[in-house]
Amino acid sequence: MDLGLTGRRAAVAAASAGLGLASAVALAREGVEVAICGRDPERVARAAERIRSEGGRVEPLVADVGTPEGAAEFVERAADALGGGIDVLVANAGGPPRGTFASTSIAAYREALELNLLSTVAMCQQAVPPMQASGWGRVVAITSIGARQPIGTLAASTTARTGVTGFLKVLATEVAASGVTVNSIQPGVHDTDRLRSLGAEDRRALTGDIPSGRLGDADDFGAVVAFLCSQHAGFITGTSVLVDGGATRGL
Secondary structure (H helix, E strand, O other): OOOOOOOOOEEOOOOOHHHHHHHHHHHHHHHEEEEEEEHHHHHHHHHHHHHHHHOOOOEEEOOOOOOHHHHHHHHHHHHOOOOOOEHHHHHHEOOOOEEEOOOOOOHHHHHHHHHHHHHHHHHHHHHHHHHHOOOEEEEEEEOHHHHHHHOOOOOHHHHHHHHHHHHHHHHHHHHHHHEEEEEEEEEEEEEOOOHHHOOHHHHHHHHHHOOOOOEEEHHHHHHHHHOOOOOOOOOOOOEEEEEEOOOOOOO
């Protein structure tokens, strides 16, 4: 199915590996020119080579989106690198450290809010107004099932990702009439390089609560991102899509 994305331009944050890279690869396969970023120059270069190996066009940038300032700067640099604008923003960042209510400090919450909430706000503030002006745009944020089903051992992450889900809902409502859609994807546990570094026993334990009986596939996740960015998804906005193999039990 042609997603109607050929010739579009996308900024994909934190895309040197994992679900961010899978998202960039999926968009590039659909004819989107992508700008990607990461903090490690070597990993960014490898990610760009992966995209090029599949015939994609990519602009690799070294950037840290862990602060609002760094996040806004990435979008600005991505727009310049892609010729003056972006049509698609995939907002993404790393995850805060583990911690419970008892072990998580106020400082840790502040860091999580900068990393997973305020960075997304900053990216949207930079990217969305030009989308509105052009009459077309797509924003997809990669969050977590923790925003739907709180994870007690990830207190800071759950708090920050729940906050960004609320922000995205407000934004979606405000910009829908201008042709810009805003959605999030809430991933469960996926088979990424980070997960592959775990031992076999730990990996088996992670699948225990997944009804599908397996870890998610990063390429499949990327295909969901690409669809939400597509022409066909123009009437989907303000929603959060679970991609978790059935791990979330709530209705």
